[in-house]
Amino acid sequence: MMPLARFTVLDLTRVRSGPTCVRQLADWGANVIKIEATDEVDTGKGLGGERDGPDFQHVHRNKRGMTLNLKSPEGLATFKRMVAKADVVVENYRPDVKDRLGVDYESLAAINPRIILGSISGFGQDGPYARRPGFDQIAQGMGGLMSVTGLPGQGPVRAGIPVADLTAGLYCALGIMVALLEREQTGKGRWVHVSLLEAMIAMMDFQATRWTMKHEVPKQAGNDHPTTIPTGLFKTSDGVMNIAGGGQVMWERIVKVLGIEEEAKDPDIATDKLRSQNRKKVNALLESVTQTDTSANWVAKFNKEGVPCGPVYSMDQVFADEQVKHLGIEMALQHPRLGELNVVRAPMQIAGVECAKNPTPDRGQHTDEVLAEFGFSAEEIAKLREAKAI
Numbered sequence: 001m002m003p004l005a006r007f008t009v010l011d012l013t014r015v016r017s018g019p020t021c022v023r024q025l026a027d028w029g030a031n032v033i034k035i036e037a038t039d040e041v042d043t044g045k046g047l048g049g050e051r052d053g054p055d056f057q058h059v060h061r062n063k064r065g066m067t068l069n070l071k072s073p074e075g076l077a078t079f080k081r082m083v084a085k086a087d088v089v090v091e092n093y094r095p096d097v098k099d100r101l102g103v104d105y106e107s108l109a110a111i112n113p114r115i116i117l118g119s120i121s122g123f124g125q126d127g128p129y130a131r132r133p134g135f136d137q138i139a140q141g142m143g144g145l146m147s148v149t150g151l152p153g154q155g156p157v158r159a160g161i162p163v164a165d166l167t168a169g170l171y172c173a174l175g176i177m178v179a180l181l182e183r184e185q186t187g188k189g190r191w192v193h194v195s196l197l198e199a200m201i202a203m204m205d206f207q208a209t210r211w212t213m214k215h216e217v218p219k220q221a222g223n224d225h226p227t228t229i230p231t232g233l234f235k236t237s238d239g240v241m242n243i244a245g246g247g248q249v250m251w252e253r254i255v256k257v258l259g260i261e262e263e264a265k266d267p268d269i270a271t272d273k274l275r276s277q278n279r280k281k282v283n284a285l286l287e288s289v290t291q292t293d294t295s296a297n298w299v300a301k302f303n304k305e306g307v308p309c310g311p312v313y314s315m316d317q318v319f320a321d322e323q324v325k326h327l328g329i330e331m332a333l334q335h336p337r338l339g340e341l342n343v344v345r346a347p348m349q350i351a352g353v354e355c356a357k358n359p360t361p362d363r364g365q366h367t368d369e370v371l372a373e374f375g376f377s378a379e380e381i382a383k384l385r386e387a388k389a390i
Contacts, residue, residue: 002029009088017120018092019059020169026062027346027355034063057360058343065361066370074389092120105191116179119193139164143200151222168199229275236295244308253305258289335359
């Protein structure tokens with residue numbers, strides 16, 4: 001049995017942050033039921049890409065799917081009947097939408113005091129921005145990430161992935177697991193809520209605490225690490241490579257590999273502090289040598305001396321790498337319509353347990369099956385369909 005098989009999760013989420021949260025639970029066996037609007041009320045928005053495309057198929061795997069019209073009295077009553085037997089509900093509506101639908105925590109806890117509600121919003125459940133629509137790039141900008149991303153003087157740059165969406169989902173999943181563990185002691189559920197803005201600020205980590213502790217405003221450092229020297233991107237004879245060499249010991253190893261013992265005696269770069277003050281001089285010295293050989297040869301030489309380094313891959317090169325192949329992070333799923341699909345498995349490895357490998361459900365694929373499991377009779381299911389509640 002999978003580790004989370006005893007938990008039933010009702011998934012009301014759309015697009016990315018919420019589905020990412022729920023997938024963390026689904027991958028380890030939680031009984032996740034993806035609830036989508038019926039054809040009559042679905043606008044077609046919120047999929048996060050084409051239904052049969054890589055994005056949607058990746059983020060909604062390991063779930064079962066049903067349709068339910070929460071805007072109808074019959075649909076809402078059906079959902080609340082399901083809440084009575086569920087463990088977790090996850091949603092990423094705007095806060096006012098949740099309240100309007102009647103799926104707020106107080107309403108759900110009145111039905112099932114053990115229920116855990118996971119909520120993801122753009123800016124928080126209350127406060128002056130609570131009703132604003134949230135979007136990843138907005139959070140990247142307001143959370144400070146865009147101000148430190150990119151080359152010095154380039155101006156703000158978004159990250160190449162939806163960092164705020166993804167991390168909000170991860171933090172929410174972590175919070176849900178904390179609440180489930182606490183429930184084992186108290187018997188009561190909790191409301192776990194995360195915002196894209198909070199998640200983004202949390203992910204700023206040391207850059208954020210440079211401000212909170214020292215009132216330093218971090219700037220764009222480009223491909224150089226903002227505090228560890230020399231760590232950055234260096235040209236080679238056939239491209240570029242990354243080298244990470246903070247600290248005196250690592251500096252001495254880099255000097256040895258590059259054969260720049262005499263040049264390293266320059267008093268301007270003799271210590272960590274001086275190298276930080278003279279970063280451009282350090283980088284120019286290193287790059288004058290790294291450009292004389294290929295990235296692969298330098299990677300081999302640096303690794304032999306224990307210097308962290310590596311090539312810069314395009315995505316096809318990532319999955320061609322021998323270590324990536326060894327890790328087996330590319331995972332095959334068998335979809336009944338689309339055939340074999342390769343997705344990315346959960347990155348953590350738990351000895352003796354494998355990530356679940358079930359394909360993303362088609363729209364409403366398991367509606368009757370799920371309702372039957374929740375105690376609905378065939379006659380009740382037929383009436384719900386007649387009322388267009390499912």
